[in-house]
Each structure stands twice: as structure tokens, then as C-alpha cells.
Amino acid sequence: MTAVTQSARLKRSIAWERVYPYLSILPALLVIALFTIYPFAYAIRTSLFRYILTQPKSHPFVGLRNFIEVIQSYYFANSLRVTAMYTVAAVVSVIVIGFLIALLLNTRMRTAGVLRVLVLLPWSVPAVVSGLLWKWILNSDFGALNGVLYTLGFIKTYIPFLADPNLAKVSIILAHVWKEAPLAAIFFLAGLQLIPNELYEAARMDGGSAWNTLRYVTLPLLRPTLLVVTVYETMVAILTFDEIYVMTGGGPANATALISWFAYAEIFKSLNLGHGLALSIIIALITLVLIILYLRVLRPEESME
Amino acid sequence: MKGKLSHSLLVLCSLVTVAAVMVGCGGAPTQAPAVPTQAPAVPTQAPAGATQPPTVPTQVPAAGAINLKFVVWSYGLDIIQDNIKNFQAANPGVTVALQDFSWLDYHDTIVGRFTANTPTDVLYGSDHWLQEWASAGWLEPLDTHFPVVTDYVKDMAPYAAQGVTYNGHVYGLPYYADTLIFVYNQDQLQKAGFDHPPATWEELTAQAKVIKAKGICNYPMIMAFSQQEGASIEAFTAMVYSRAPSPGSMFDAQNNPTFNQAGGPMAQTVDWLHNALQVDKILDPGSLTTAEIDQVKSMQAGAHTFTVFPSYNLAELNKPASSDYAGKFKMALMPGSSHATEGYVRFYALSSQAVARGPDVLNAAWKFLEYFGGKTNGQYVVVKRWAVQNGLGFGQLPLWSDADVQKAFNAWGDTSLLQQQSKLAWVKEGLTPFWGTWDVFTRAELQKAYLGQETTAAALNAMEAKWKELKSQ
Numbered sequence: 093m094t095a096v097t098q099s100a101r102l103k104r105s106i107a108w109e110r111v112y113p114y115l116s117i118l119p120a121l122l123v124i125a126l127f128t129i130y131p132f133a134y135a136i137r138t139s140l141f142r143y144i145l146t147q148p149k150s151h152p153f154v155g156l157r158n159f160i161e162v163i164q165s166y167y168f169a170n171s172l173r174v175t176a177m178y179t180v181a182a183v184v185s186v187i188v189i190g191f192l193i194a195l196l197l198n199t200r201m202r203t204a205g206v207l208r209v210l211v212l213l214p215w216s217v218p219a220v221v222s223g224l225l226w227k228w229i230l231n232s233d234f235g236a237l238n239g240v241l242y243t244l245g246f247i248k249t250y251i252p253f254l255a256d257p258n259l260a261k262v263s264i265i266l267a268h269v270w271k272e273a274p275l276a277a278i279f280f281l282a283g284l285q286l287i288p289n290e291l292y293e294a295a296r297m298d299g300g301s302a303w304n305t306l307r308y309v310t311l312p313l314l315r316p317t318l319l320v321v322t323v324y325e326t327m328v329a330i331l332t333f334d335e336i337y338v339m340t341g342g343g344p345a346n347a348t349a350l351i352s353w354f355a356y357a358e359i360f361k362s363l364n365l366g367h368g369l370a371l372s373i374i375i376a377l378i379t380l381v382l383i384i385l386y387l388r389v390l391r392p393e394e395s396m397e
Numbered sequence: 398m399k400g401k402l403s404h405s406l407l408v409l410c411s412l413v414t415v416a417a418v419m420v421g422c423g424g425a426p427t428q429a430p431a432v433p434t435q436a437p438a439v440p441t442q443a444p445a446g447a448t449q450p451p452t453v454p455t456q457v458p459a460a461g462a463i464n465l466k467f468v469v470w471s472y473g474l475d476i477i478q479d480n481i482k483n484f485q486a487a488n489p490g491v492t493v494a495l496q497d498f499s500w501l502d503y504h505d506t507i508v509g510r511f512t513a514n515t516p517t518d519v520l521y522g523s524d525h526w527l528q529e530w531a532s533a534g535w536l537e538p539l540d541t542h543f544p545v546v547t548d549y550v551k552d553m554a555p556y557a558a559q560g561v562t563y564n565g566h567v568y569g570l571p572y573y574a575d576t577l578i579f580v581y582n583q584d585q586l587q588k589a590g591f592d593h594p595p596a597t598w599e600e601l602t603a604q605a606k607v608i609k610a611k612g613i614c615n616y617p618m619i620m621a622f623s624q625q626e627g628a629s630i631e632a633f634t635a636m637v638y639s640r641a642p643s644p645g646s647m648f649d650a651q652n653n654p655t656f657n658q659a660g661g662p663m664a665q666t667v668d669w670l671h672n673a674l675q676v677d678k679i680l681d682p683g684s685l686t687t688a689e690i691d692q693v694k695s696m697q698a699g700a701h702t703f704t705v706f707p708s709y710n711l712a713e714l715n716k717p718a719s720s721d722y723a724g725k726f727k728m729a730l731m732p733g734s735s736h737a738t739e740g741y742v743r744f745y746a747l748s749s750q751a752v753a754r755g756p757d758v759l760n761a762a763w764k765f766l767e768y769f770g771g772k773t774n775g776q777y778v779v780v781k782r783w784a785v786q787n788g789l790g791f792g793q794l795p796l797w798s799d800a801d802v803q804k805a806f807n808a809w810g811d812t813s814l815l816q817q818q819s820k821l822a823w824v825k826e827g828l829t830p831f832w833g834t835w836d837v838f839t840r841a842e843l844q845k846a847y848l849g850q851e852t853t854a855a856a857l858n859a860m861e862a863k864w865k866e867l868k869s870q
Contacts, residue, residue, distance in 0.1 A: 232683035343624030
């Protein structure tokens with residue numbers, strides 16, 4: 093083999109080594125571009141145009157007007173308040189209940205293994221099915237919850253859980269927590285099982301109480317898990333739609349109409365695609381800001397150093 | 398090396414992103430991104446009277462056969478399929494593929510279908526969506542292609558004829574047309590000591606209080622006022638009309654709001670509903686989350702005495718062996734000074750896609766429309782079948798004289814009373830391309846007024862403001 097041939101082969105080999113990593117990730121990148129970047133870019137573009145579905149021949153460029161109109165709309169401020177209340181209540185409840193369940197499952201009780209599987213059942217139920225289940229349980233004429241409370245003598249007449257604005261809010265939070273707490277429990281359980289037993293033994297030897305052990309050993313070490321759960325559950329809560337659609341349709345009197353509901357309503361009820369997409373982008377930005385805040389507040393101590 | 402690799406990766410990612418953005422942003426505005434045509438997975442609930450919908454058989458058109466896509470909401474699917482079978486037998490060379498969606502999701506689903514250009518040739522439409530869909534160019538006027546359709550209009554009840562007409566053109570043939578009627582449980586009324594139904598809303602309140610006091614019903618009245626229920630506005634409008642001396646109590650001839658007059662029929666109706674819910678507690682609070690099917694089931698269970706709904710539901714209530722109260726449900730003229738009610742029409746419509754497919758498809762579609770909504774051998778065969786088998790109302794006036802229809806209606810109702818109420822039926826006012834958007838807004842506002850979260854005047858003024866905003870767009 094001549095020196096020239098060897099040199100050319102070497103150059104091709106080096107070039108291939110340089111190009112190969114990019115080629116290998118290109119298919120995945122294209123899929124991501126097609127199903128994530130492209131739709132997002134299209135949504136941003138469409139949000140800058142007036143796009144009413146029943147006026148298909150007229151789509152003028154309006155700049156940020158859609159965003160302004162949405163923010164100034166009758167529903168924006170109220171639905172933000174409802175969403176904030178719902179999100180705080182749902183996320184706190186999911187974290188607390190999920191954590192308590194994880195503590196229980198982390199014990200050595202006999203049925204812990206079986207319970208770890210069963211506890212995930214609510215989470216595995218599709219959101220629409222979950223919403224329907226709760227809609228029937230909370231029904232004001234023949235709901236199971238009313239039946240039980242009435243039979244036990246706690247109530248004299250059936251309660252319209254989904255027809256009262258305040259009770260409807262509580263109801264959708266209840267349905268949400270029932271579905272999401274199991275996943276949080278599994279996350280926390282995984283985090284708890286990563287904590288070395290030696291730390292607990294050391295705490296016991298130092299005379300630490302159960303509460304102090306929890307406060308100074310368990311919770312700090314669960315911080316990364318807490319960050320993940322908080323970020324994930326916040327996103328899920330803000331973007332909740334299926335359960336609202338099925339259980340209340342945003343009612344009564346828009347009491348359960350989250351901001352995500354109005355993104356749907358703008359497109360499918362008001363037939364205003366520009367408004368709907370503008371609102372969706374605003375929701376995405378709000379979510380992004382919250383995630384950044386969480387990362388700053390809850391980031392693990394190792395990354396602070 | 399590492400730094401160079403990172404830099405190269407960043408450049409590659411940026412190039413891909415820019416390419417995607419350019420693809421997304423480039424070119425003239427085109428159609429909206431495809432939206433899911435399948436409605437959210439809400440179990441399909443057929444309104445009262447329908448049997449369990451069987452699986453739709455897959456139609457494989459013969460070579461040269463024209464296949465029509467027919468989209469409906471889920472009601473009486475077995476009857477529809479049988480009608481399709483009969484149509485196909487009478488029209489070799491034309492096959493029909495049926496697709497159904499829940500009534501609660503139908504409007505949104507059709508909007509998605511037309512936006513994404515999902516094949517749809519003939520479909521169910523409704524008077525309150527006609528302007529919206531016709532102005533978008535999704536529906537085709539029938540009279541421009543088939544002038545004979547105007548002969549059918551002469552047979553229609555006024556509210557049906559008005560409901561299928563937009564900008565002077567006829568867009569459909571009635572699938573069925575109906576009126577909202579007032580229904581009461583005669584057994585419960587008699588148990589309370591009353592020998593006649595209420596003639597006014599005030600009398601209803603008085604009777605309901607007695608029924609409640611005697612423990613016959615906890616909430617003597619129920620309405621289907623769920624925010625998701627597309628027909629809730631119809632029941633509410635019927636209540637408004639029953640107090641109005643003449644048409645025009647909601648909108649004038651130029652579609653300007655007239656409904657927010659203090660003390661007017663709509664204000665009185667909202668006040669009455671608020672008092673019934675919050676003060677007298679004779680209206681089931683669950684009404685705010687009740688859809689039509691639940692309303693019928695609750696009445697069947699004897700949980701309530703009074704309600705307002707489309708007349709075909711009375712057929713379901715009085716179906717033999719359907720409940721302990723079967724046969725005991727009666728109809729009365731709408732309480733109120735005028736006893737007027739709202740009449741509406743659901744119709745077979747032709748999509749502009751069918752026209753674009755060519756004259757053969759258009760002719761096949763007309764044959765379909767005429768078979769289902771028009772006459773076959775001089776008879777309204779399909780419309781009559783719906784009336785006799787399921788008690789569906791009709792917009793074709795000659796059917797009132799049909800002996801079979803009279804016999805069928807008298808089995809569960811009172812034909813003469815139904816006809817009398819039908820003559821007092823007015824079409825929905827203010828039907829415009831944005832009426833649907835306004836209707837969705839009003840549902841929440843009315844609920845706020847019923848709950849006392851805002852005053853009647855505030856709710857009606859908000860509705861007027863929204864109307865004006867939509868009109869100006």
C-alpha cells in the first residue's frame with residue numbers, strides 16, 4: 093500500500109469519526125424537530141396572525157395583538173387565580189400525601205411489596221376515566237359518596253359537589269390528588285431507599301428523635317427527589333384539562349375553568365386559533381418561569397457548592 | 398477537542414432548528430395544523446330512546462361506486478344504519494360510510510374535521526351552527542344546485558324553515574325538528590293535591606313548594622343547564638319565550654340585543670331561576686351539571702316533578718316498563734303569559750367538500766339528502782320512521798295528519814297538544830356566525846346569575862357587551 097493511499101484512508105477515517113456522532117443522533121434530532129420544534133415554531137407564528145376558523149380566507153398579521161386581547165379578556169385574571177389556587181392545593185397535597193405513603197411503603201411491613209404495586213393503580217388509570225369515575229362518585233342524585241355519607245347519617249340531603257362553585261373546586265383537586273399522589277409516592281420511595289441506613293443508625297446513636305431524623309436526615313437528602321416531583325406535578329396541575337373536561341366542563345359558572353381550559357375553549361368554542369395559541373404560549377412561559385424558580389430554590393446542595 | 402465537539406453539536410442543533418422554523422414560518426398562511434378529529438374519549442351516550450349502537454360495518458365500495466362519508470352524533474345508530482342499508486339498496490352505485498360522535502363533542506369535532514379537511518360529505522347540522530359553518534364555507538347551499546329543495550321548504554314549520562336558511566339560501570333538509578315542552582309527573586302532582594299543571598311560572602313555584610313540603614320530592618324541578626350541554630340555551634330560550642308577548646324579546650330584526658331590559662322576559666326568567674335555586678330551593682342544584690340524558694334519567698327515577706326538554710324525551714319517559722312512572726308523565730303548554738316556546742331544527746347538510754369531489758358525488762349526495770330528509774314515492778319515509786319509532790318531532794307539517802304518526806304520538810303524549818305547542822314555537826333569535834361563541838359565554842354568565850355571584854342585570858349586560866364585541870370582529 094502506497095503512502096498516498098494510506099494517507100487518504102487515514103483522512104477518510106478521521107473525517108468519518110468526526111461526522112459519525114452527528115449522523116447517529118440525526119434521526120432522533122429530526123424526530124424531535126418534527127414533533128416538538130416544528131409545532132412549537134408553527135404555534136408561535138400562528139399566534140401572531142388573526143386566525144378565526146370561520147374566516148378561512150382572512151389571516152392578517154396582527155403581531156402581539158392576540159396576546160394583548162387574551163390578557164385583557166374577561167376570563168384571564170380569574171382563570172389565573174383559579175389555576176394558581178388549584179396548582180398550589182394540588183401540588184402541596186400530592187407531595188404531602190405522596191411522601192406519607194412513601195414513608196409507609198418504606199417500612200418492613202409484610203404487605204409493603206404488594207402495596208407498592210397496588211398504590212400505582214390510580215395513576216395508571218387514564219385521566220378521562222379517572223374524571224368519569226369521580227363524576228359518578230360525586231353525583232348529586234346517585235353518587236356513591238353521597239350515599240355513604242347519607243347512610244352514615246352525616247348528611248340529611250345529598251350534596252351537589254360538582255354544582256357548587258367551591259365544592260366543585262375541592263372535587264377536582266380531590267380527583268387530581270387521587271390520581272397523582274401514587275406517582276409521587278413511588279418517586280419518594282425511590283429517594284428514601286437511596287438514603288444509607290448508616291445515617292439513620294448514626295442519628296439513633298446520637299439520640300435523635302423520629303421527627304429530628306426526618307427533619308435533618310431524610311428531608312435534606314430527599315431534596316433532589318422533591319425538586320423533580322414539584323416540577324413535574326406543577327406542570328401537570330397547570331396543564332390539567334382531561335379531568336376538568338369530563339367532570340365539570342369548566343363549570344359551574346367557570347369556577348373550575350383553569351387557564352388550560354380556556355386555551356381549549358378559545359380554539360374549539362370561540363374558533364379563534366390565534367387567541368388559543370397565544371394563550372398556550374403564555375401558559376408555557378408561566379410554567380417555564382415556575383420551573384426556573386423551583387430550580388433556584390430547591391436545587392440540591394451539591395450543586396450549590 | 399471536547400470544546401470543538403460541543404461547538405459542532407451546537408451548530409448542528411441550531412441548523413436543524415432554523416430549518417424547522419423556516420419551514421414553519423415560510424409561505425402564505427395555510428390551514429391550521431391538523432387537530433384531532435376523534436372527540437375526547439367520553440363514552441358515547443345516546444339520548445333517551447336509543448339502543449346500544451352496534452359496530453359500524455366497514456363498507457368496501459364496488460369498483461366505480463361512489464362512497465359518501467356521513468357524520469352524525471350518536472343517536473339511534475341502528476336505525477340510521479338500517480336506513481343506510483335501504484338507501485343503498487335503492488341506489489346501487491352509492492355506498493355510505495357512517496361515523497358518529499357524542500352529541501356533547503359534536504360541534505367541536507366537526508370544526509376540527511372541516512379545519513383539517515377530513516373527508517365529510519353529508520352530515521348532521523343544527524340551526525344554531527348553520528351560520529357559523531356556512532359563513533366559513535364548510536356547508537353548501539342546496540338550492541343553488543337543486544332548486545327543487547324550495548318545494549320542501551313550503552312543507553316546513555316556520556321555525557324549521559328559518560332554521561335551515563342562511564342569507565336567503567336553504568342549507569338542509571330536516572332530520573328532525575322539535576319544540577321544547579313542559580312536562581310534569583302527574584302522579585306526584587296529584588299526590589300533592591293538584592288536579593292541573595301550572596299555567597304560570599309563579600304557579601309552578603307555589604305547587605313546587607307544596608310538593609317539597611310534603612316530602613314528595615326534595616327538588617321538584619330539574620333542568621339540563623350543564624355548561625357543557627349545547628342544548629341548555631334552548632331550554633332557557635323556551636322559558637324566555639313563554640313570557641314574551643311576541644318574537645323579538647331577545648334580538649331585534651337587525652340582531653341587536655333587546656334581552657337586557659330590566660323587567661323584560663329574559664330578566665324575569667333569570668330572576669325566577671335564581672329564586673328557584675337559591676331562595677325557594679325547588680330547582681335541583683345539580684341542574685348546573687346535568688346534561689339532557691341525566692335529566693331524563695332523573696325524571697324517570699321519580700326524583701323530580703317538573704322539567705322542560707325536547708318533546709321526544711317524553712316518549713322515552715312513557716316507554717312501557719321503563720320506570721315505575723311510565724305513562725304518568727304528561728305534557729302541558731309552557732307556563733307563562735304567551736305559552737310560547739322555542740322550536741329548533743337539526744338537519745342533513747351538504748359539505749362543500751362533496752361539491753368539490755365532482756358532479757357525480759354531488760348528485761349522489763342529493764339522492765342521499767332527499768332520501769333521508771325528503772320524500773320517497775311521495776312520502777317522508779325516514780322522517781316518519783323517526784317520529785313513529787322514537788317519537789322524534791318533525792319539521793314537515795303534513796306528517797301531523799299521518800295516522801301512524803298520530804297513533805304513535807298518542808301512545809306517549811297528546812298529539813293535539815303537541816301540535817298546539819308547535820304552533821306557538823319560535824325560532825332562536827340572533828342566529829349569526831358568532832352565535833355559538835356567544836352561547837358558550839352566556840352559559841357561564843347565566844350560571845353566575847342563578848348562583849347569585851352576580852346580579853341579573855350584570856349578567857345580561859355582560860352578555861350584551863360580549864355580543865357587541867363579537868359582532869364588531
